[in-house]
Amino acid sequence: MNRTALRALLKERRELIAPEAHGLSRPTGRGRRALGLSQQQVDELTCRAVDTYNRLETGRYPNPPADYLRQVGRLFGLNEQEWVSLCRYAGIGDPPGPLNPSSGLEVPGAWQEAVDGIGHMAYLTDASWNVLAHNRHFAEMYPAGRPPANTIRWMLLDESAREDTLIDWHDVWAPLILPQLRAAIAARQEDETLRAIEREVRADAFLGRLWEEGGFHIHPDGDERPLRHALLGPGHVTICAAQPLTAPGARLIIMIFRPGLQKSHVRAPMLRAAPRGASS
Known part of the structure; x- marks a missing residue:
């Protein structure tokens, strides 16, 4: 737990929220006026016992439940980076999932220019594997020059991917892709796009059996796989x-x-970074 950083983050964001926006009023008695929501008002809005939020903001709440941190994060309008910081500062590590269901479905527009500037095949997907941006090198990989709308659905269920583009699909590609889908669903259980793909996978004779067997490989970073490029x-x-x-x-x-x-x-x-003091 990082009490100093936790208090600074929560106090700053709490003071930005007008009580009137939640149907509450500011205290009118003597004493220092809260700039935004009072700590007791946070307890009221999150339906928690009195002093719960004070314990959190002051660092006296060890290992607070993730669902409570999510309540506070949404009430305070945190973005995803602040949500990660809140969980880490509160001592529970990385969050169990995104703060909001819509998170991960959009990226800053500058990413298209960044992807265009990459000299290798490159593409960017949202959390549901929908393609948001790609460069011409990636498009050239496909016989028609048009990437699919959703890459994981294409890799798993498209006949041209299975029979032509993804070489050794049954042994090399499918067993490594399915665990990625499973992990994504675990993190985003209400994602209808992912759930629809899961239903298609379960209905497929080969993939359905493979899905039931499980699998743990969920990260493609650094992998090398055979592929047939259209050009x-x-x-x-x-x-x-x-x-x-x-x-x-x-x-x-x-x-x-x-x-x-x-x-x-x-x-x-x-x-790896060179050890300090090593000569260049």
Whole structure:
């Protein structure tokens, strides 16, 4: 727990909220006037016992429940980065999921320009795997030059992906993609797009059996997989994955393509900062 940072974050955001916006009034008696909501008003709005919020803001509430922190975060209008900070400062670590169901479904518009400037195949999806931005290199991977609307649905259920583009789909791609879908649903249980894909997966003869078997591989970062490029032919892609900080669950995927099905190249070593004092 970081009491100083926790108090600063909560006090600043609490004082920005007008009690009148929630049908409450400001105290009229003597004494110092609260700039925004009082601590007791926060207890009232979150339906908690008196002094609950004071304990949180002053750091006297060890390991507060995530559902209570979510109540406070939504009441205070925190963004996703502030939500992460609130959970960390309160001592529970990273949040169990996004603050709001709509989080992860949009990113700043500058990301399109950023993706366009990448020299490898690159695309950006929201938390439901809907494509928000892509560059021309990524579009060229597809026979028609048009990427799918939803990449995980395409990877799992599109016939051209299974039979042509994603080489060794049954053994290499499908077993690694399904756990990603499962993990996303665990974090976003009310996401109807993901739930619809899950229903399609369960109804598929092969994927349905694989889904029931489970699987734990949920992160493609650094993976290398065989792929048939519409213009460049068969080869391998190394997948680099990252996440925009303002959109939890969204992902930037960069695919480094190397022609040929033989893994003749040497995998790049891990990047680490040089020890202090080491000569350049």
